[in-house]
Amino acid sequence: MDRSSLLQLIQEQLDPENTGFIGVETFASLVHSHELPLDPAKLDMLVALAQGNDEGQMSSKRSSSFKRAIANGQRALPRDVLLDETGLGIYKRFVRYVAYEILPCEMDRRWYFYQHRTCPPPVFMAAVTLTQIIVFLCYGARLNKWVLQTYHPEYMKSPLVYHPGHRARAWRFLTYMFMHVGLEQLGFNALLQLMIGVPLEMVHGILRISFLYLAGVLAGSLTVSITDMRAPLVGGSGGVYALCSAHLANNWAGMRCPYKLLRMVLALVCMSSEVGRAVWLRFSPPLPASGPQPSFMAHLAGAIVGISMGLTILRSYEESLQDQCGWWVLLLSYGTFLLFAVFWNIFAYDLLGAQIPPPP
Template identity: 80%
Template sequence: MDRSSLFQLIQEQLDPEHTGFIPVENFTSLVEHHELRLDPSKLEMLFALVHSNEEGQVCYRELIELMSSKRSSSFRRAIASGRRTLQRDILLDEAGLGVYKRFVRYVAYEILPCESHRRWYFHQNHLCPPPVFMAVITIIQIIVFMCYGVMLNKWVLQTYQPEFMKSPLVYHPGHRAQVWRFLSYMFMHVGLEQLGFNALLQLMIGVPLEMVHGIMRISLLYMAGVVAGSLTVSITDMRAPVVGGSGGVYALCSAHLANVVMNWAGMRCPYKLLRMILALVCMSSEVGRAVWLRFSPPLPSSGPQPSFMAHLSGAVVGISMGLLILRNYEENLQGQCSWWVIIFAFITFLLFAIFWNIFAYELLGVQIPPAP
């Protein structure tokens, strides 16, 4: 029996008057005496939702939402009660899985802190849509870097080449009226070391996050980090250009690391403490390298070197907006007050940054380096 037939049967037999509610006893009897083609984890969640109802009835709308895998409050309640009613075996005990399913299981244990969440994701994952956003961004960044590397015949410290800074993709304060630069700078990189660091983190952390939380949420988080990075530089380091996707990368990494810390007991990824330390050391080293290049460049240059403030602002975006996105797996963000508070704060920052870029440079008399 498919889902549409089941929905029709439920409504006709158990809710003929269209009251919107179904008695728990009747629904349980229906499920037990009809063959359902549902994922095991979803079926267990349905029973958990049914048996946890204190009023002896099930809301028909919430039942449809849960079976349709929609992000809703019914999922949260089913998960909460499912922790008590689900079987105690874990995904790691399942044998005979194919390569893809083993990879999905690995991703579930890397990203999700709750066993019931992991089982839900494992059984409902169909790789549709595939995690293409982070892969496409990384491929474009590599192609752009290789093009400029061949053109300049230089693969490290490319920002010291005047032709590099003339690129229409680089954010430069002298070209801040060209608004696309506040976003397009993420495709340019200082050199091979920065590109390698960003590409590695985007693939190792960004792709699993996108597999679990979807392209819309992860692309929003990444782009918010990128935009916040360039706008923060235009406010705090007004003479400096910006290159690299570090704002978006640090938004992803800080959100994931914060989520791991806040759910430390539930995370089952191996060597999590060692990996946390290594991630923090690598991120701190990257920031330190950016600070060094900004204030103590190893070679003479014609103007200020790219700012490091995009790294820090990306981390702030990840801890604020990103942490909420990652903590609320399969729930509707639009229905949460905290989500709108963060969105309001981000929009307020955007408006302030726009007015700052329009008026502050002239009012403060900032001496901007000549635009390349």
Template identity: 55%
Template sequence: MEKSSPSMTGGTREAPVNISPAVAANAEGDEIEVLESTDVLAIAPEEVQWKSLFDKFDPENSGFISTERFRDLLATHGSELDPHKLEVLLALADGNSDGKICYQDFVNLMSNKRSNSFRRAILQGSRQLKGCSLRDEVGLGLSQRLVRHVAYETLPREVDRKWYFDSYTYCPPPWFILAITMAEVAVFIYYGIQLDRLVLQVSSPSFLKSPLPYHPQLRAQAWRYFSYIFMHTGIEHLSLNMAMQLLVGVPLEMVHGALRIGLVYVCGALAGSLAVSVTDMTAPVVGSSGGVYALVSAHLANVVMNWSGMKCQFKMFRMAMALVCMSVEFGRA
């Protein structure tokens, strides 16, 4: 069997045979050669709307369009796009050194997906966006101003902030931190009523008899390694943890999602109980400080590593206050 390629018959191009991977043998039949597949992958449903538009500017079906044709596409259909998304597309066209845009990068942008190669292309074109800061936007609603504030609090690059501003939809909302906080408040109120102690619950003899606090002597009860975060010694302890948890955790979850922030929080809580079980074999543990420390530490590390790019106000003062609050909480423990 000989290798074959699509041929032109009667002016009509034959459809390529979908074989992946392609395998062919030479005339003698003693060698088998694996060919690279050039088939176009099946188009996901959300990509169908962009396929016909891209094909108009790619009549050769090469999978690429030149930056000139890409600009023509934007000039024709730019009014259908969000202004910030149009700016990022223009930056991509201007910053692309190859002179062409591949189909997958085009779909990634339209579908709010970001591959590594696409992100590099965006960063190459980010110089085109420096003159139009997201801070200059006017006429924004309350929810849009909140998203913009979160973008400047957590993201170091202007192109990332614009991308986040365009893409964030509050669906899903930052439910994890809010749910954990409400659960902690509910448990505190419940035990406050049960123990008749709403201010300083730890003063009650029955406080540590609850199944929630972590006891090093009760390590076999595995749920206590995490359940201790729902108990607090008093209203001051709860208030400080709640404030830091909401002020830091909610913006981080809005940017990075509940799964990542939840993983950081849970790992911090587990690390806290494990550390106490090693360093002090007699002290019980309550409070969500372990999870809060993990969130604050992750945020401070991001600020320090991207110091010049972070545009949040009073960076040094806020870092100092966070460290003071963590030190006070650690000292109280």
């Protein structure tokens, strides 16, 4: 019997309906009746992985039983930590660095390292950062102004800037993230998005990180519309602070990267300095301006989103979010906040008689 006929016979026996899956009972009987020597701990991991699927089929998602199998079989594995791996290429060493930078648990690091695929690449954070740089360069060349761009009257006329007088143009609650006060703010946000956002996207995927980033951006503009009703808003700080606060809060205890304490201090100093500068520009602008300067409340709103919602997203690495009660509680809370903010923007400005500056 040739090879193709043998493969076809095996497929007919194991997968007669040609679904591409093997049932759990069939798989378990195969691994227990095989003649090849397998480590008992690894065998338990395979069985636990198969049993972890709700549909009774093999799956790449981990389950609690798979976690327990790995935890119980750690001593039987050839190496206890990824740092013992030798002979790795440059890219695999970078993947190992990302695992130790982003994931606080050794079991998660091993899983990510061996399951990592280069496709799809982390395109979201790179695309957002590139768009922000292009927009900044276009306005900088057009206005011939590279610092404190918001002091130029033409800059605030951009259809991307959030302005309280243009609240009906709903896209501005998100598109303001592409505009920046000046080179300093852009450089700070771009650096953090690439240093923290890209590794986070490599580990947790584009859907989770894009949702966390955009949730911080939207929460930032809506919070400004509630707490600082006269102020416009520019910059992606809401999304950046959501990523940074979620990363630091979730991974601080387990981070194994070099100079952890120094990096934490530098990050906090940079973030505090950026917030302080935003507060100074909002209330004590160094130059005369035609209206209020951009608000700083988006920074705080993004940090709150990161600490609350981000922790659930990042702690649930490679696990289903919809099966966790905490995820639905946070999603309901965020949805309630969005609904309240929408009604606030529709009715509160007129009811309170807010004196907003005329839109540019």
